[in-house]
Amino acid sequence: MAKSARQAQIEQAALYPLDWVEERTGLVGYTKWFLFRNVPGDVNWMQTLGAATLTAFIVQATTGVFLAMYYKPDPNSAYESVQHITHEVTLGWLVRGMHKWGASLFIILMFLHMARTFLFGAYKYPRELNWIIGVLLLVTGMAEGFTGYLLPWDQTAYWATVVGININATAPIAGPFIAQFLQGGSQIGPDTLAKFYSLHMLIIPGGLMALIGLHMYLVVRLGVTSPPWSPKAAGRPRDEPAPTGYGDYRQGLIREHREEHAQEDGA
Amino acid sequence: MASKLQQERRAEFKRYKEDVAKEGKPFFPYAILHDTIMSLVVVAVIIGLAVIWKYTNQGTDVGVLGPLSTAKADPGTTNFVPRPDWFFYFLFYLLRIFKWPETVVLGTVGVPTLLLVLLIGLPFFDRRPERAILRRPVAFVAAILVVISMGVLTWKGATAKEALGSETVSLVPKWANEQGFADNKVAVAGATLFAESGCLNCHTYLGTGSSNLGAPNLSDEGAKGRGIAWQVAHLKNPSSKTPGSPMPSFAALGDENLTKIATFLEASKGPQK
Numbered sequence: 001m002a003k004s005a006r007q008a009q010i011e012q013a014a015l016y017p018l019d020w021v022e023e024r025t026g027l028v029g030y031t032k033w034f035l036f037r038n039v040p041g042d043v044n045w046m047q048t049l050g051a052a053t054l055t056a057f058i059v060q061a062t063t064g065v066f067l068a069m070y071y072k073p074d075p076n077s078a079y080e081s082v083q084h085i086t087h088e089v090t091l092g093w094l095v096r097g098m099h100k101w102g103a104s105l106f107i108i109l110m111f112l113h114m115a116r117t118f119l120f121g122a123y124k125y126p127r128e129l130n131w132i133i134g135v136l137l138l139v140t141g142m143a144e145g146f147t148g149y150l151l152p153w154d155q156t157a158y159w160a161t162v163v164g165i166n167i168n169a170t171a172p173i174a175g176p177f178i179a180q181f182l183q184g185g186s187q188i189g190p191d192t193l194a195k196f197y198s199l200h201m202l203i204i205p206g207g208l209m210a211l212i213g214l215h216m217y218l219v220v221r222l223g224v225t226s227p228p229w230s231p232k233a234a235g236r237p238r239d240e241p242a243p244t245g246y247g248d249y250r251q252g253l254i255r256e257h258r259e260e261h262a263q264e265d266g267a
Numbered sequence: 268m269a270s271k272l273q274q275e276r277r278a279e280f281k282r283y284k285e286d287v288a289k290e291g292k293p294f295f296p297y298a299i300l301h302d303t304i305m306s307l308v309v310v311a312v313i314i315g316l317a318v319i320w321k322y323t324n325q326g327t328d329v330g331v332l333g334p335l336s337t338a339k340a341d342p343g344t345t346n347f348v349p350r351p352d353w354f355f356y357f358l359f360y361l362l363r364i365f366k367w368p369e370t371v372v373l374g375t376v377g378v379p380t381l382l383l384v385l386l387i388g389l390p391f392f393d394r395r396p397e398r399a400i401l402r403r404p405v406a407f408v409a410a411i412l413v414v415i416s417m418g419v420l421t422w423k424g425a426t427a428k429e430a431l432g433s434e435t436v437s438l439v440p441k442w443a444n445e446q447g448f449a450d451n452k453v454a455v456a457g458a459t460l461f462a463e464s465g466c467l468n469c470h471t472y473l474g475t476g477s478s479n480l481g482a483p484n485l486s487d488e489g490a491k492g493r494g495i496a497w498q499v500a501h502l503k504n505p506s507s508k509t510p511g512s513p514m515p516s517f518a519a520l521g522d523e524n525l526t527k528i529a530t531f532l533e534a535s536k537g538p539q540k
Contacts, residue, residue, distance in 0.1 A: 038291030051302035097317025121398030128390035158340035163349035166513035228398040235283030
C-alpha cells in the first residue's frame with residue numbers, strides 16, 4: 001500500500017525530533033541496541049531476578065530521595081525527624097516502610113540472583129568480570145545496609161553500630177583507621193551520624209549506580225545464557241544431546257511462542 | 268597461541284552468538300514482559316510489608332514485623348542488645364564459634380575475607396565450560412554447604428537468646444553467695460549494675476550470658492589479680508588494655524559506677540565451693 005504524500009509528511013514530522021537527537025547523540029541507536037537485542041528463546045523465570053533486584057534498587061533510590069527531604073542527620077533531631085516522618089508526614093510511614101523493607105528485599109534478591117547465576121554456570125567465560133562486578137555490588141549493597149541502619153538513631157540502631165564499628169576496629173592494619181574514620185571521635189555522635197548519612201546517600205549509592213550501569217552494559221554486550229538443561233540451549237552443538245537427569249524440564253518462556261508461530265507459518 | 272580450552276570456549280561463545288541471532292527473540296517485547304511482571308511483584312511485596320509493618324503496630328502492641336522504632340539512642344544507657352540487621356546475623360553468629368579472644372579475628376576478618384576471595388575468584392578456578400549443575404559435583408556440593416551454613420548461622424543469630432537486664436538482676440544474690448561477696452556492699456551494687464548494663468549480652472557469668480564476640484567468662488575475673496584501677500581503665504577504653512577488643516566503652520556510666528563494677532569483678536574469684 002503506497003503512502004500518500006500527506007502520510008509521508010506526517011511521519012517525517014513525527015520522527016524529526018528523534019532524528020535530531022540521534023544525529024547529535026546516537027542515543028536512539030543505543031536504545032534500539034538495548035531493546036531489540038536478541039535473547040535466547042528458552043530464558044527462564046529465574047532470569048528475571050536481575051530485573052527484580054534493579055527494581056528494588058530503584059524503589060530504594062526513590063523513597064530515599066523523599067526521606068532525605070524530611071530527615072535531619074543530627075543526634076539532637078534525627079530520632080524526632082524519623083518520628084515526624086512516621087507519624088505526621090502524609091504517607092511518610094509508607095515511604096519509610098518501603099525503604100526499610102525494600103532494603104531487606106534488595107539484599108535477598110541480590111543473593112537469589114547470584115544463586116541463579118551460580119546454578120546456570122553463567123559466571124564462566126566470557127562473563128567472569130560481570131560476576132566480579134556482581135560480588136562488588138553485593139558488598140557495596142551490604143555496606144549501604146550497614147550505614148543506613150544507624151540513621152533512625154534509636155537504641156537498636158545505635159548499639160548495633162557501636163559493635164559494628166568495634167568489630168571493624170579488630171581487623172589488622174587498616175581496621176583501626178577505618179573504625180576511627182567511621183566513628184570520627186571517642187564516641188558515636190554527631191560526626192558519626194553525619195558521616196554515615198553522607199556515605200549512605202552520596203558515596204555508596206553513587207558507587208552502586210556506577211556498578212549497576214557497568215553490570216547491565218556487560219549483560220547486554222555478552223548476552224543472556226540459556227538454562228543449561230534446555231534441549232536447545234544457545235551455544236551447545238546441535239548434535240550434542242541436552243544433559244539428562246533433570247527429569248521433565250520446563251519449556252522456556254519464549255520458546256512456546258516460537259512454536260506457535262512456527263505452526264501458524266506452516267499452515 | 269590459544270590453548271585447547273581457549274579455542275573450545277571461543278568456539279562455544281561464537282556458536283552462542285549465532286544461535287541467539289538465528290533462534291532468539293528480541294528482548295523487547297518478549298523478555299521485558301516477564302521482567303516487568305516480576306518487577307511489579309517486587310514492588311507489591313515491598314508495599315505489602317510496609318503496610319503490615321505499620322498496621323500491626325497499633326497502640327502499644329508490637330507488630331509481627333517488629334516495632335516502628337525503639338527508644339531514642341542514649342549513649343548513657345548501656346543496657347543494649349548488640350544485634351545487627353538480619354543480613355549480618357550470619358557474620359554475627361559466626362563470631363560465637365570463636366571462643367578464645369585471640370581467635371576472634373578469624374571470625375571478624377579471616378572467614379569473611381576468605382569467603383570474599385573465593386567468591387571473587389570463582390570464575391578463575393572453575394574454568395571448565397560445563398554449565399550443567401549435575402556435571403559440576405564440586406560446585407554443587409560447595410553451594411549446598413554454603414547455603415546450609417549461612418542459613419543455619421542466620422537462623423541461630425535470629426533466635427539467639429538475649430540476656431535481659433530485668434531478669435539477670437534477680438541472680439545477683441545467688442552470685443553474691445556463690446562468690447562469697449555478699450557482705451561487700453560495693454561489690455553487690457556493682458553486680459547489679461553489671462546485670463543491668465547489658466554485659467551479659469556478650470560475657471558469661473556463672474553460667475548466665477551469651478558468649479558473643481569472643482568475650483571471656485568473667486566468673487573468675489578477680490583471680491587474675493588485675494586490680495580495680497586496671498578494671499576501671501578497661502571499662503572506659505577496653506582496647507587500651509586488650510588491644511583489638513571489640514567491647515564498647517562504658518565510660519558513660521561514670522567513675523563511681525565503674526568503680527562499683529570493678530570492685531564486683533575483683534571480688535569474683537570463681538565459685539567458693
